[in-house]
Amino acid sequence: MSSAVFSTSAATGRPFVFDAETVPEVHSLASASRASLDRTAEGGCPHTTLQIPERPGTQESLVARVLQSTIKNQQSRIPPASVTSASRLAIRPAPEMVSSGVPALDALTGGLPRGCLTEICGPASSGRTTLLLAALAAATRRGEFCVVVDASDALDPQSAAAAGVELGRLLWVRCGESSAQKKNSPRRHRGTEKSFFENPEDRIQAHSTNHTEHRLEQVLRATDLLLESGGFGLIALDLGDLPSQSARRIPLTTWFRFRRAVEHTPTILLAIEQQAIAGSCSSLLLQLGPPRDELKASIAQDNRLLDADNSGESAAKACPEPVEERRKNAAHGPSAPLRVNSSRGLTAGDIAAPEGRKKICLIGQSTFDFPYPAHAQLLTGLNITAELIRSRLERKPARSVTFESKTAWAG
Amino acid sequence: MPFACIYVPTFPVAAALRAEPELKARAVAILEGKPPLENIFAVNEKASRMGITPGMTKAQAELCAELALRPRSALQESAAHAALLDCAQSFSPCVEDTACNTVLLDLTGMESLFGSLPEISRAIYHRAAVLGLETNVATASNPDAAMLAARGFSGVTVIPAGEEAEQLGALPIEVLFPDRLEEDRTEEDQKEEAGRLLETLDRWGIRSLRALAALPEVALSERLGQEGLRLQNLAGGISPRTLVPVEAPMVFEEAVELEYAIVLLEPLAFLLNRLLEQLCARLASRALSTQELRLTLELEKVPGFDQQSAINNQQFLLQSAIENRQSTICFVRTLRLPLPMLDARVFLKLLQLDLNAHPPGAPIVKIHLAAEPARPRSAQGGLFLPPTPEPEKLELTLARIAGMVGENKVGALELLDTHHPEGFRMQRFVVEAPQKSLRETPASTLTEEKSAVTALRRFRPPLRADVTLENGQPMHLVCRKKDVQGRVLWKAGPWCFSGDWWEREAWSRDEWDLALQHGETVALYRIVHDLLGGGWFVEGTYD
Numbered sequence: 001m002s003s004a005v006f007s008t009s010a011a012t013g014r015p016f017v018f019d020a021e022t023v024p025e026v027h028s029l030a031s032a033s034r035a036s037l038d039r040t041a042e043g044g045c046p047h048t049t050l051q052i053p054e055r056p057g058t059q060e061s062l063v064a065r066v067l068q069s070t071i072k073n074q075q076s077r078i079p080p081a082s083v084t085s086a087s088r089l090a091i092r093p094a095p096e097m098v099s100s101g102v103p104a105l106d107a108l109t110g111g112l113p114r115g116c117l118t119e120i121c122g123p124a125s126s127g128r129t130t131l132l133l134a135a136l137a138a139a140t141r142r143g144e145f146c147v148v149v150d151a152s153d154a155l156d157p158q159s160a161a162a163a164g165v166e167l168g169r170l171l172w173v174r175c176g177e178s179s180a181q182k183k184n185s186p187r188r189h190r191g192t193e194k195s196f197f198e199n200p201e202d203r204i205q206a207h208s209t210n211h212t213e214h215r216l217e218q219v220l221r222a223t224d225l226l227l228e229s230g231g232f233g234l235i236a237l238d239l240g241d242l243p244s245q246s247a248r249r250i251p252l253t254t255w256f257r258f259r260r261a262v263e264h265t266p267t268i269l270l271a272i273e274q275q276a277i278a279g280s281c282s283s284l285l286l287q288l289g290p291p292r293d294e295l296k297a298s299i300a301q302d303n304r305l306l307d308a309d310n311s312g313e314s315a316a317k318a319c320p321e322p323v324e325e326r327r328k329n330a331a332h333g334p335s336a337p338l339r340v341n342s343s344r345g346l347t348a349g350d351i352a353a354p355e356g357r358k359k360i361c362l363i364g365q366s367t368f369d370f371p372y373p374a375h376a377q378l379l380t381g382l383n384i385t386a387e388l389i390r391s392r393l394e395r396k397p398a399r400s401v402t403f404e405s406k407t408a409w410a411g
Numbered sequence: 412m413p414f415a416c417i418y419v420p421t422f423p424v425a426a427a428l429r430a431e432p433e434l435k436a437r438a439v440a441i442l443e444g445k446p447p448l449e450n451i452f453a454v455n456e457k458a459s460r461m462g463i464t465p466g467m468t469k470a471q472a473e474l475c476a477e478l479a480l481r482p483r484s485a486l487q488e489s490a491a492h493a494a495l496l497d498c499a500q501s502f503s504p505c506v507e508d509t510a511c512n513t514v515l516l517d518l519t520g521m522e523s524l525f526g527s528l529p530e531i532s533r534a535i536y537h538r539a540a541v542l543g544l545e546t547n548v549a550t551a552s553n554p555d556a557a558m559l560a561a562r563g564f565s566g567v568t569v570i571p572a573g574e575e576a577e578q579l580g581a582l583p584i585e586v587l588f589p590d591r592l593e594e595d596r597t598e599e600d601q602k603e604e605a606g607r608l609l610e611t612l613d614r615w616g617i618r619s620l621r622a623l624a625a626l627p628e629v630a631l632s633e634r635l636g637q638e639g640l641r642l643q644n645l646a647g648g649i650s651p652r653t654l655v656p657v658e659a660p661m662v663f664e665e666a667v668e669l670e671y672a673i674v675l676l677e678p679l680a681f682l683l684n685r686l687l688e689q690l691c692a693r694l695a696s697r698a699l700s701t702q703e704l705r706l707t708l709e710l711e712k713v714p715g716f717d718q719q720s721a722i723n724n725q726q727f728l729l730q731s732a733i734e735n736r737q738s739t740i741c742f743v744r745t746l747r748l749p750l751p752m753l754d755a756r757v758f759l760k761l762l763q764l765d766l767n768a769h770p771p772g773a774p775i776v777k778i779h780l781a782a783e784p785a786r787p788r789s790a791q792g793g794l795f796l797p798p799t800p801e802p803e804k805l806e807l808t809l810a811r812i813a814g815m816v817g818e819n820k821v822g823a824l825e826l827l828d829t830h831h832p833e834g835f836r837m838q839r840f841v842v843e844a845p846q847k848s849l850r851e852t853p854a855s856t857l858t859e860e861k862s863a864v865t866a867l868r869r870f871r872p873p874l875r876a877d878v879t880l881e882n883g884q885p886m887h888l889v890c891r892k893k894d895v896q897g898r899v900l901w902k903a904g905p906w907c908f909s910g911d912w913w914e915r916e917a918w919s920r921d922e923w924d925l926a927l928q929h930g931e932t933v934a935l936y937r938i939v940h941d942l943l944g945g946g947w948f949v950e951g952t953y954d
Binding site: 101102109123124125126127129130131132133134142143144145153154155157158159160161162163164167168169170171172173174175176218221222225226228229230231232233240241265266267289294337379403 | 448646796797798799800801804805807808809811812815816817820821822823824825826833835837844863864865866867868869870871929930931932933934951952953954
C-alpha cells in the first residue's frame with residue numbers, strides 16, 4: 001500500500017505526503033465521507049447517511065476532492081520516521097578487504113572481502129587450490145580459524161603445510177559417504193520415532209542415494225552449521241571436483257541464504273568450483289585459466305611439437321624464443337617451451353633432489369642421460385592467470401593478472 | 412558467630428521430588444520394603460492431609476487414587492544429600508554434615524561477601540531451590556539454636572543474637588527429638604529412650620521449649636539426669652558448641668532408576684536433561700565446570716541382545732550385583748570435551764548426537780551420569796584479536812557434522828613423521844584463544860607474503876589407470892572413472908618412494924607427473940606405479 005502511495009505522488013509530481021502539511025478541513029471531510037461509506041457498506045442508505053457540508057462547486061469536483069483527501073489522509077498516517085527517502089539513504093559501507101596471500105591477486109581485486117561470498121572458478125589445474133591454500137595460509141597467519149568443507153575429500157595435507165597453512169587452525173570437513181551416515185540417515189527416521197532397540201540388520205540403509213548428491217547435501221548442511229556457529233575467519237567450500245551439472249543443482253536460494261548468513265560478519269566465504277554457480281550472490285568472481293588466445297596458441301604449439309617430435313625434428317626449431325621467457329608467458333601449466341627446455345639438455349640431474357626425496361633413474365640409463373625434466377622443473381614457475389569477472393565492491397572493468405607458483409617439497 | 416542450618420523436611424520425599432519435579436503438586440508417598448510387604452515410609456504434606464500416614468501398607472495407600480507412590484531410592488537420597496552439601500559449601504567452607512537432611516554452616520565473616528544474615532538466608536534458600544530441594548533455613552548465634560529453628564519453622568528464619576530462648580520458646584517439644592520428626596531408622600534403644608523422655612515430659616505438661624527452659628535445673632537433673640539438662644540448654648538456645656567441619660567430596664553423580672524400561676531416544680533425552688540440569692546446578696554452586704561426562708546405562712536383558720558381542724565391542728561393562736547374584740549389562744559412553752564447559756543444553760545435545768551414532772541396543776532400566784569436575788576456563792577477550800568460534804557452539808557444530816560425515820572425517824590435521832603419501836591423521840579441533848594480539852605479533856611475520864605453492868588435489872582412493880609405456884616411460888594414460896585419458900604431453904619422473912618395509916604394510920612406488928590434454932586446457936596429474944602390488948594409479952591433480 002505504501003509503495004502505491006509513493007508512486008502516485010511521484011507520478012503527479014507532487015512532493016511526498018509526509019513532507020507536506022496536513023489540511024485540517026480536508027481531514028474532517030475525509031473522515032466524514034469514510035464514515036458514511038462504512039455505513040453504506042453495512043447496508044444503510046447512502047442518501048440518508050452521506051453528510052457532506054455545504055461547499056461551493058459541482059458534485060463531481062466534490063467527490064474528487066473527497067477521494068483525494070482520503071488518499072492524503074492515508075498517507076499522512078504513515079509516520080515520517082518509518083520511511084527513508086532514497087535521497088537520504090546511507091551509503092552501504094564497503095566490506096573490509098583482507099589479503100588473499102597472493103600479492104598479484106590483491107593488486108587486482110583489493111583482496112578478499114569479509115562478510116561476502118567469493119567465487120573462484122576454473123577448470124582442473126588452473127590454480128584454484130593453489131589460491132585456496134594461499135588464502136588459508138594468509139588467514140591462519142593472521143590468527144584466524146578457518147574451515148575447508150571438502151566435497152571430494154581432495155585436500156592434500158602436505159600441500160597445505162607447504163603453503164604455510166597452520167594446520168592447528170584449520171578445520172577440515174571431509175564429506176563423503178560414511179557408515180555412520182548410512183546408519184543414521186535423517187531420511188530414514190523422518191516422521192517416525194527412532195528406537196535404538198532394533199536388530200542390527202534393520203539398520204542397513206535400504207535406499208541408495210546418488211553419491212554426488214549425497215556429498216553435496218553434506219557440504220551444504222555442514223556449511224549451514226558452520227555459518228551458524230560463527231567465529232571463523234574463512235570458510236571455504238571446495239566443490240572443485242564436483243561435476244558442473246551437480247554443482248548447478250544447488251538452488252540459488254541456498255547461496256542467498258549463505259550470503260545473508262555471512263553478511264555483517266568478519267567471515268570470508270570462499271567457493272571453489274569449475275563454473276560460477278552462485279549467480280549474483282557472489283560479491284567477487286574470479287575466473288582462473290588461460291586467456292583463450294594464448295590457450296589456442298599453446299595447444300597448437302603443443303601439437304606442432306608433438307608432430308615434430310614424432311618426425312624426428314628438433315623441437316628447438318619450433319620454439320625459437322628463450323626458454324625462460326616462454327615459460328613465463330605460458331598461460332598455465334607446463335607449456336611447450338618447458339618441454340623444449342628439457343629436450344635441450346636440462347636433465348633431472350641438474351636439479352638438486354630435495355631433502356627427504358631420492359631421485360632414481362630407470363635401469364640402464366644414467367642420471368644425466370635422462371631426457372625428462374624433474375618435479376621441480378615441471379612445476380616451478382607455473383603461471384596462474386586470474387581474471388576478475390565481477391566485483392560488486394567497486395566498478396572495475398574486467399581484467400586479469402598472472403602470477404607464478406612454485407613447487408614445495410613436503411613429503 | 413552466626414551459624415546457619417539447612418534442613419530438608421521429609422527427606423526421602425524431597426529426594427524423590429528432586430528427581431521428579433512434576434510431582435511437587437501432587438500427594439506423594441515413599442514405599443519401603445520388598446514386595447509384596449511394602450509399607451509407607453514417608454509422605455509429603457498433601458498426602459498427610461489426605462490421611463496417608465507412615466506405616467500404612469501399600470494396599471491401603473493405593474485406595475487413594477490421587478496418591479503417587481514411589482519406591483525409596485538410595486541413589487536419589489545420596490544425590491540429594493550431595494546437593495545439600497554443595498549448597499552449603501557454596502556459602503561457607505566450614506560445613507558440618509549433621510544428618511542426611513541437616514547441614515550446619517559457619518557464617519563468620521560471610522556478611523562482607525553475601526550481605527546481611529537475612530540476605531544470606533534467603534540466598535541459601537534460593538540456591539537450595541535451584542538444586543531441587545525444598546528446605547527450611549535458619550540462622551542463629553549458635554548451631555543448635557539454628558538447627559532447632561530450621562526444624563521448627565518453615566521457610567527462612569533469622570534469630571537475632573540474644574533472642575534465641577524467646578524465638579524458640581513457641582516450638583513444640585518434638586523438635587528436640589529428630590527421630591520423632593523423621594521416621595528414620597535410628598538405633599532401637601535410642602528411639603526407645605527418646606520415646607520415654609517425650610512421654611515423661613508430656614506427663615509433666617511440658618509441650619513447648621519455653622516450658623522446658625523454665626524448669627528448675629536441679630530438679631530436672633535429679634529426674635532426667637544429664638540428658639534432661641542438655642535438652643533444657645537446647646530449649647533455651649544456650650548450648651554453645653563447635654562445628655565438626657567436613658570436606659564435601661568432589662563427586663558429581665546423578666542417577667535415576669526407572670520403573671519401566673525405556674526404548675526410545677526421546678524419553679531418554681527427557682531424563683538426561685533433568686540429570687544434566689541437576690549436575691550443572693551442583694557444579695555451578697561450587698564454581699566448577701566439567702570436561703568429561705560419563706553416561707552409564709544399565710540395560711535390560713532381552714532375547715535378541717547379543718551380550719557377548721556387545722561386551723567385545725568394549726562399550727559395555729559387565730557388573731556383578733552382589734545382592735541378587737545377577738549380572739547386569741551396563742552401556743558406557745564417555746563424552747570428553749576439549750575445554751571445561753557448563754551448559755546443560757549443550758551437554759544434552761552432545762549426548763543425543765552420541766547416542767544417535769552409538770545406540771545402546773537394549774532397553775534401559777537405570778541411568779547414571781557422572782561429571783568430572785574441572786576449573787572453569789578463563790579467557791581474556793581483546794578488541795584487536797581475530798574472531799574465534801565459541802567453544803560450546805563449535806563443539807555442538809562439530810558433533811552434528813561428525814554425525815553427518817563420520818567421526819573421523821572432521822577435525823584438525825596432524826602431519827606424521829613419515830614419507831607415506833597419506834602421512835597424516837585427524838585429531839580433535841580445539842579452539843585456543845590466541846595468546847598474542849596482532850599488535851604484539853612481529854610485523855615481519857604479518858607482512859611476509861609467501862609465493863603461492865602449487866597444490867595437489869588428491870583422489871581418495873587413487874584411481875586405477877591403464878598406462879602405456881614406451882622405453883619405460885608413460886606415453887598414454889586411460890582412467891575411465893574420472894575421464895582422464897589421452898596422450899602424455901609432458902612428463903617428469905620417476906620419483907621412487909618406499910617405506911614401512913619392516914612392517915606388513917610395506918609400500919614402494921614410483922611417482923610420475925604428467926600433463927594431459929583436458930578438454931580445451933592442459934591438466935597436470937600425478938600418477939603412481941605401485942611396485943609391490945602392481946598397477947598404475949592416478950593419485951591426484953595439480954591445481
